[in-house]
Amino acid sequence: MSEAQQSAARQGRQQIVEAALKRWDWEPSATTAYPLTPRSSRKLDADSSTSIMLKASAEPGWRLRDILLASRLLIERCDQPYSDEAETRRVFGLVYDVLRYKPILNRALDDVGFWLRHGELKERERVVWLLLYDMQGRKFAKPVGSAALALRNEALREAGLLEIEQALQDTKTRLAASLSRLRIGGSALNLDDLLPAHLRTAEGVTWGDEGAIASGWVNSSKLPTRYQFVEEMRKIGLSLSHNCSANSELHEYQYVFDPLCPKVVNLHEKAREKLAVSQLVTKHAFVFLDRSLCVGAAALTQAMRAGKLCGPVILTHCLAPRHVGYLAELLRDVEDAGRLLVFGLGEARDAQQEYLERALGLGPERCKLYAEGYAQAPTTPEMERATIVLAVPPCSYSGVRDVVDLAIARGGDLELLESLTNLEAESALQPQAHLAEQMATLRHALTRPNVQMLVYEAHTLLPSETTEMIEQAVEHANRLAKDKFLRERPLKKKSKLREHPTVKPKSAKRMSVMSIDNTSKSLDESAKSEDENTENSTSSTNATIPESDLFEMWPLSQLYEKDCSRLIDQGSFVLIVKRKEMMQFNSLFMIKVAEAKGVFGESSKQRQQPSPPPKTPDSQMANNAKHSRSKSSRKNKKLLKQQFERLTAPTHASIARLVSVAASCPRHQQHLEHEEQLLQEQVREARRHDARRWWSDLGHSWRFSDEYNFRALRTDPRTRKLLFPAHVTRLVYNDQDDHRIQQQRRRDDALYPTNDRFNADELRLTFP
Numbered sequence: 034m035s036e037a038q039q040s041a042a043r044q045g046r047q048q049i050v051e052a053a054l055k056r057w058d059w060e061p062s063a064t065t066a067y068p069l070t071p072r073s074s075r076k077l078d079a080d081s082s083t084s085i086m087l088k089a090s091a092e093p094g095w096r097l098r099d100i101l102l103a104s105r106l107l108i109e110r111c112d113q114p115y116s117d118e119a120e121t122r123r124v125f126g127l128v129y130d131v132l133r134y135k136p137i138l139n140r141a142l143d144d145v146g147f148w149l150r151h152g153e154l155k156e157r158e159r160v161v162w163l164l165l166y167d168m169q170g171r172k173f174a175k176p177v178g179s180a181a182l183a184l185r186n187e188a189l190r191e192a193g194l195l196e197i198e199q200a201l202q203d204t205k206t207r208l209a210a211s212l213s214r215l216r217i218g219g220s221a222l223n224l225d226d227l228l229p230a231h232l233r234t235a236e237g238v239t240w241g242d243e244g245a246i247a248s249g250w251v252n253s254s255k256l257p258t259r260y261q262f263v264e265e266m267r268k269i270g271l272s273l274s275h276n277c278s279a280n281s282e283l284h285e286y287q288y289v290f291d292p293l294c295p296k297v298v299n300l301h302e303k304a305r306e307k308l309a310v311s312q313l314v315t316k317h318a319f320v321f322l323d324r325s326l327c328v329g330a331a332a333l334t335q336a337m338r339a340g341k342l343c344g345p346v347i348l349t350h351c352l353a354p355r356h357v358g359y360l361a362e363l364l365r366d367v368e369d370a371g372r373l374l375v376f377g378l379g380e381a382r383d384a385q386q387e388y389l390e391r392a393l394g395l396g397p398e399r400c401k402l403y404a405e406g407y408a409q410a411p412t413t414p415e416m417e418r419a420t421i422v423l424a425v426p427p428c429s430y431s432g433v434r435d436v437v438d439l440a441i442a443r444g445g446d447l448e449l450l451e452s453l454t455n456l457e458a459e460s461a462l463q464p465q466a467h468l469a470e471q472m473a474t475l476r477h478a479l480t481r482p483n484v485q486m487l488v489y490e491a492h493t494l495l496p497s498e499t500t501e502m503i504e505q506a507v508e509h510a511n512r513l514a515k516d517k518f519l520r521e522r523p524l525k526k527k528s529k530l531r532e533h534p535t536v537k538p539k540s541a542k543r544m545s546v547m548s549i550d551n552t553s554k555s556l557d558e559s560a561k562s563e564d565e566n567t568e569n570s571t572s573s574t575n576a577t578i579p580e581s582d583l584f585e586m587w588p589l590s591q592l593y594e595k596d597c598s599r600l601i602d603q604g605s606f607v608l609i610v611k612r613k614e615m616m617q618f619n620s621l622f623m624i625k626v627a628e629a630k631g632v633f634g635e636s637s638k639q640r641q642q643p644s645p646p647p648k649t650p651d652s653q654m655a656n657n658a659k660h661s662r663s664k665s666s667r668k669n670k671k672l673l674k675q676q677f678e679r680l681t682a683p684t685h686a687s688i689a690r691l692v693s694v695a696a697s698c699p700r701h702q703q704h705l706e707h708e709e710q711l712l713q714e715q716v717r718e719a720r721r722h723d724a725r726r727w728w729s730d731l732g733h734s735w736r737f738s739d740e741y742n743f744r745a746l747r748t749d750p751r752t753r754k755l756l757f758p759a760h761v762t763r764l765v766y767n768d769q770d771d772h773r774i775q776q777q778r779r780r781d782d783a784l785y786p787t788n789d790r791f792n793a794d795e796l797r798l799t800f801p
Contacts, residue, residue, distance in 0.1 A: 104160050118314050133454050138165050247304070254362065272287055335593065343369035345418055430493065431604070
């Protein structure tokens with residue numbers, strides 16, 4: 034082999050190695066088709082369809098322990114330990130089905146008069162629905178074998194449910210007939226056809242033989258490479274399918290990597306339980322999460338790579354702790370990605386922080402949780418540096434394919450299952466309670482100055498929460514940006530200069546100083562008229578708003594440069610909103626900003642500026658005109674300032690009014706003193722007169738009656754009008770000194786009419 038061939042071979046091997054290094058290990062598999070078709074274990078053909086449908090299995094997919102745990106969850110509504118992930122899914126799937134079918138089950142119970150005979154069980158109606166749903170799942174047949182029946186009765190007796198079981202067994206024939214009549218009346222092959230449309234689309238656990246697809250994501254902090262994960266899956270009997278086209282089916286023992294979401298694995302529903310009890314799930318190396326909940330996080334990281342964005346990332350709401358962990362794992366592989374900031378956790382902040390640290394290995398250095406909402410949280414420098422936002426506000430969740438998976442991902446959210454199955458409130462059809470939160474979140478995020486891109490994710494079928502919501506938010510943000518630009522833009526004055534005739538080159542040399550003076554005078558007059566007629570705002574039609582202030586919608590097809598319509602599940606809505614001209618706040622951008630501000634001294638552009646051209650008569654005239662115009666403008670501003678200061682300056686009269694003290698008139702002062710003396714004399718005279726009258730009335734009443742009431746009045750000496758009454762209305766005497774008092778009466782009879790004083794020392798007065 035020649036040297037040229039050897040060098041070519043070395044270059045080829047080097048290119049292969051560089052391509053392998055450039056390729057991300059967790060890159061989504063582009064050869065995988067989506068949606069996947071799971072292989073069903075029950076194949077019906079034309080010959081055996083009737084016989085197989087009649088030979089339906091009488092054993093449901095749940096177990097006796099699942100029924101006991103579900104009854105405790107429905108009654109106590111509290112968290113309880115589960116043995117593994119598979120048991121958790123069976124229990125919550127059973128609870129979700131009971132809440133879904135409760136109108137049908139309750140109607141059957143009313144039809145046979147169950148509540149009339151067993152009214153005491155009305156308080157535990159949820160458990161009645163649960164056991165009735167279990168009976169119809171077993172085709173109203175008893176457990177096979179006497180030992181199984183005895184074990185079931187003993188477990189129900191310990192849980193306090195045997196009474197309900199026996200009451201349902203007594204009326205099971207009529208209950209089965211009632212359910213059959215409901216199916217026939219509704220022309221339904223099964224109970225699912227009797228449910229409302231939004232409850233039929235929101236699936237739960239697949240109990241039968243029908244195939245379904247399960248999904249989850251790989252925790253790369255515990256399994257760093259794809260090869261390690263494939264080896265661990267091979268140990269439990271699951272193999273990677275390398276050829277999964279649109280026409281092929283996914284077998285029960287196979288799995289594939291998702292074509293859109295990195296680190297997401299899709300597998301057959303039958304393999305879920307085998308994987309759920311393995312060490313991959315118990316050690317949190319593999320986390321179950323519905324694939325539709327991962328699309329928004331995958332789109333965010335792809336947009337960061339495409340736009341070369343950096344810095345912290347904001348998650349406005351916590352969709353689920355497992356969703357937060359998946360987003361944090363994706364950001365770990367993005368260059369220059371900052372910390373993930375999660376808002377709106379409330380009281381669950383500490384519990385979710387513990388789960389992220391203990392189970393998923395996400396410490397505070399990678400993910401920070403806030404109890405406050407995104408719009409209510411205090412602003413920090415880290416929040417101001419965030420350039421990309423993933424907005425996942427609460428919605429109706431009417432488009433979630435696997436509701437049970439979402440409830441488990443939230444840590445066992447029973448309220449979510451109840452809200453989605455509440456037909457009276459119609460929470461899935463009337464999401465008005467969420468619209469305000471969605472709009473407030475989008476408006477707050479799009480008005481942040483550093484936010485360059487926003488990813489909006491919603492799981493609903495309603496346009497008011499998807500397309501209409503995001504269009505209104507973008508329109509509002511662009512309108513605010515336009516108004517702010519027009520408000521802060523300097524006013525451009527309209528030129529009203531008169532057009533002067535062009536000067537020929539020959540006459541330019543003979544231009545005199547007089548013509549220049551005339552030109553400057555005309556410019557002064559035009560500047561004055563211009564200042565008087567200046568408009569307050571410029572026309573919006575002529576304004577050119579910078580593209581860095583405006584937002585536009587960016588579908589996923591443009592981001593991935595391929596058709597993504599088949600890669601998005603029905604009911605999932607993901608849309609990117611970005612600025613028309615995005616700014617990258619990296620080191621190069623900061624250096625340019627520093628150079629523009631002159632931090633490093635005179636820039637190279639300023640040093641390389643060419644020297645100005647020599648002045649000509651025309652340029653001299655233009656410069657003089659410009660100078661005279663700016664001079665007149667400064668002169669007008671100075672005159673206005675002087676006039677304002679002159680008008681607001683204090684005068685001698687205003688200063689005299691402030692420092693002067695009003696003096697009183699001497700004649701008026703004498704009148705006041707005279708009137709005050711007269712008033713004091715009148716008061717003294719009134720007091721003497723009142724004292725005489727009081728003692729006169731007292732003596733008269735004392736002489737002529739033993740028990741009497743009197744009124745002590747105080748009147749004006751001139752007008753004789755009553756000033757104010759006294760509160761004393763009765764006098765009570767002490768009878769011990771009665772003899773001495775009678776002697777005093779006889780002694781003073783002759784002197785009493787003219788006596789102005791009365792000896793009151795002999796009296797004892799009591800007041801009520």
